[in-house]
Every structure is written in C-alpha cells, then in structure tokens.
Amino acid sequence: MAKVKTNYVCNQCGYITPKWSGRCPECGSWGSFEEKFPEKSSESARSKKEPDIKKLKDVGGIEVSRFKTGLVELDQVLGGGCVKGSVVLVGGEPGVGKSTIMLQVTSVFSSGNMDVLYVSSEESRSQIKLRADRLHLKDLDFDIISTNDFDEVEAAISSHDYNFLVLDSVQTIASDDLKSPAGTVSQVKYITYNLVEFAKSTGLTVFIVGQVTKEGAIAGPKILEHLVDTVLYFEGDYSKGVRILRAVKNRFGSTNEVGLFEMRNEGLVEISGFDFLENTDNSAGKIMTCVMEGTRAFLIEIQALVSSTYFNFPKRNANGFDLNRLQMLLAIVEKRCGINLSGADVFLNVAGGLKVNETSADLAICACLISSFKDTLPPESSLFIGEVGLTGEVRLPGNIDSRLKEAAKFGIKTVFMPSGDTKKQDISKNDKITGGLEIININYVNEIIEYI
Numbered sequence: 001m002a003k004v005k006t007n008y009v010c011n012q013c014g015y016i017t018p019k020w021s022g023r024c025p026e027c028g029s030w031g032s033f034e035e036k037f038p039e040k041s042s043e044s045a046r047s048k049k050e051p052d053i054k055k056l057k058d059v060g061g062i063e064v065s066r067f068k069t070g071l072v073e074l075d076q077v078l079g080g081g082c083v084k085g086s087v088v089l090v091g092g093e094p095g096v097g098k099s100t101i102m103l104q105v106t107s108v109f110s111s112g113n114m115d116v117l118y119v120s121s122e123e124s125r126s127q128i129k130l131r132a133d134r135l136h137l138k139d140l141d142f143d144i145i146s147t148n149d150f151d152e153v154e155a156a157i158s159s160h161d162y163n164f165l166v167l168d169s170v171q172t173i174a175s176d177d178l179k180s181p182a183g184t185v186s187q188v189k190y191i192t193y194n195l196v197e198f199a200k201s202t203g204l205t206v207f208i209v210g211q212v213t214k215e216g217a218i219a220g221p222k223i224l225e226h227l228v229d230t231v232l233y234f235e236g237d238y239s240k241g242v243r244i245l246r247a248v249k250n251r252f253g254s255t256n257e258v259g260l261f262e263m264r265n266e267g268l269v270e271i272s273g274f275d276f277l278e279n280t281d282n283s284a285g286k287i288m289t290c291v292m293e294g295t296r297a298f299l300i301e302i303q304a305l306v307s308s309t310y311f312n313f314p315k316r317n318a319n320g321f322d323l324n325r326l327q328m329l330l331a332i333v334e335k336r337c338g339i340n341l342s343g344a345d346v347f348l349n350v351a352g353g354l355k356v357n358e359t360s361a362d363l364a365i366c367a368c369l370i371s372s373f374k375d376t377l378p379p380e381s382s383l384f385i386g387e388v389g390l391t392g393e394v395r396l397p398g399n400i401d402s403r404l405k406e407a408a409k410f411g412i413k414t415v416f417m418p419s420g421d422t423k424k425q426d427i428s429k430n431d432k433i434t435g436g437l438e439i440i441n442i443n444y445v446n447e448i449i450e451y452i
Helices: 072-078 098-111 125-134 150-159 185-202 223-227 323-336 359-374 400-410 445-450
Strands: 007-010 033-036 087-091 116-120 143-146 164-168 205-210 230-237 242-250 258-264 267-270 286-293 296-308 316-319 344-350 382-384 414-417 438-441
Touching: 007 185, 033 185, 072 242, 072 258, 087 098, 087 185, 087 223, 098 116, 098 125, 098 164, 098 205, 098 267, 116 125, 116 150, 125 143, 143 150, 150 185, 185 205, 185 223, 286 359, 286 400, 296 359, 296 400, 316 323, 323 344, 323 359, 323 445, 344 359, 359 382, 359 414, 359 445, 400 414
Parallel strands: 087 205, 087 230, 116 143, 116 164, 164 205, 286 382, 316 344, 382 414, 414 438
Antiparallel strands: 007 033, 230 242, 242 258, 258 267, 286 296, 296 344
C-alpha cells in the first residue's frame, strides 16, 4: 500500500510545507503548522467555460434589501440592518457574548415569521434552552440542531427554505468529505466557502461565530475573513460588562461604526456613550476628552498616575492607549514644558474599557500627566481636545462640531482646544459650532501649565 503523502499548512497565513516546522517562515507564527491530508480529487476534469464579459455601464444596479435585527446598535454596525444573502462573521474572546447576541437576534427573527435554523456545535439543546430562559426570551419558535457534522447542516438547509442561519462555531464543526479534523485550515475554508456559495445562490442570511487566538485574531486562515461579507469583533472591559462591537470589514456599509452593549442578566443591553464616564468628581490626574468612533462622538475619562520610582528604570504602563505614543507624549511634555518625568513611574488608564486609537486625546493625556505630576486639580467641568506634535504645537482634530455638541449635551462648560480650522478662521468665535461653550485656545502644549 502506497504511503499517503501529507503536507503541513500554517493556520495563520496558509503557507504549505512538506515538513513540520516550529515557526512559519512566511508570517513568523510559532506552533501554527497543522497536518493536511490529501483531499478527494475529481475523476473527470472540468471543461473550460466561456467567460461572460460585460461592460460595467451595461450592468444594472440592484437594490440591497435589509431587515432589522431588533438591536439598534447591531443594525448601525451592520450599516442599517442585515442584508439578504450576506455572510457575517462574529469573533471575540470566550465569554464576551457572541452566542448570547446570536440567540437574541435569532429570537427576534423567529418572532417576525422568519424560518430560522440555529446550529450549535459546542452546546447541547438543553444548554441553549437554559440560556434562553435566563435571558427571558419569549419567541423561541425556530429550529435548532446540535451537531459537529457539517453534512447534516447542508442537508437541513437544502431540504428546507430557511431565511436565517446561525453557525456556532465554525472551528468545532467538520465535514466527512475531508479527512482532516475540525478546526484545521482545510475544514474551515471548506465549510465557509460552501456556506458563502449557498447564501449567494439562495438568499440565505448566515451568521458565523468564530473563535479567536490568544493574540485576539479570529482563529483559522486569513482567507476566512476574505470570503465573508462582514467581519465583526467584540471587545470591552470584562470587569464592568461593557462590550464594544466593531466592524473591521463590511461590504454593505461603513467599517467605522461601533455598537455599545453591556452584559447583564437579561443579555446584552444597548447603552449610551455616557456609560464610559466613571463620575464627574474633579480630582488630580483625571481629564475628560472626546473621541470619535465612526460617526459617533464619545466622552471618555483619562486617568494618570505619576509617582516617584524606587527602581533604576521607571515603569510605563498604559491601559486602553498605545504605549509607544504615551512614551512620545512623555518626551514632549518633558522637553516642551520643562517637567522632569525621567525619574517617575507613569500609569495611564482609559476608563470604561474603550481603546483610544485616534490622536485627538493627546492634549488631554498631556494635561492629565501634568495634573498628576503637580498634584493640582484641572478646571471644573472642562474638556481637552487636540493632537500634539513633536514640536509641541497642538492641531485641531476633525469632526469638531460633533465633539462640541456631545460636550454641551453632557454639561461641559469649558473646552481647551487649538484655535483655527481648515479655513484659518478662529473657530472659538463661531457660536454655531461652539454652542455657547467657553473656548480656551491652547496652541502649544506648554500653555496648559497656566491652567493646571
């Protein structure tokens, strides 16, 4: 009997090698190679087909039909609701709420006279029923399968005209057509490709739950994210129960939108941006700023602690903010403001579990560091907005009108920000934008010392 030749495939980038290796030479991942068995080959070669080529101007547009999920925040992230025939991949760490939100959405669809199939390859039917009772879901008139065999799922969606399918999760289900076990590169690609092909041909809307690696990326090859139409990621602060749903890919909408949820006994509940604020008490080392997540403005609280170190190398720690940018801002404050921070431990925290990825919070962080170092209180009911450059100048960020409207809604009285806009006008004198807020111009970072 001839020996079966096998290859090893990297589950991160798909690199193929005949021998196992501890580190992938393509992407550099460690321990990512998995054994791949030869698949079934077709006996007859496929005949060549004539390509169907058309002019783009002769192609007629289509109207994208959407239907609501019952969760306003989820609809906003999806671009206005689910698109018929789309495939959505939902990823996140264990316990973040992927199965919970899928069960909530499934209950909403079943109450709207839609045929829904819920496939669970990780939990039994009784476990799902217990979760539904805990979430107090009333509409449970949908079909459910608890299996690890993808062939059963194919038979179910082929024999019945379903409108909506949930697969939880793609890494724990396998097909008998392949010899490799569940969760391997070939199984994940095969299952996802078949679901995408079936969804496009029949109009079935598919939600796929994906597990994540220890690095936070969805497990499996990157082609998994390329095949689907939308990729959603769950993130947030587990201690407070805040969950942030972010779209990193969306063929039917913007990738800049986020949804805000909080995990409670009744499931994922939509919350507002004000839930990111701890309290309004004024104290040293605590500054408020406004950041943009997509088209939405959020008021967040920046906390800093600067204290003398007892070690040769001071500590630098940041939670919810890029540590490398914090190091740069520390150097700017030390150089431009004349404050010696080389012998101090610096700890920075973004309250509420939100991760700040934009530069509009630079001025607030500099003010927070100065306030904690000098142990002085910042101005009452104040907000700091601005991007700080290496020379110490402060630049005005975009969407300033949305940020100021959100500040006025919360009761902010004073806003520290640079003057001028793209038209070289003094924006602080435009009452339509400021909304009656007191604007104090900070054009260089050293000017903060006068107010703190």
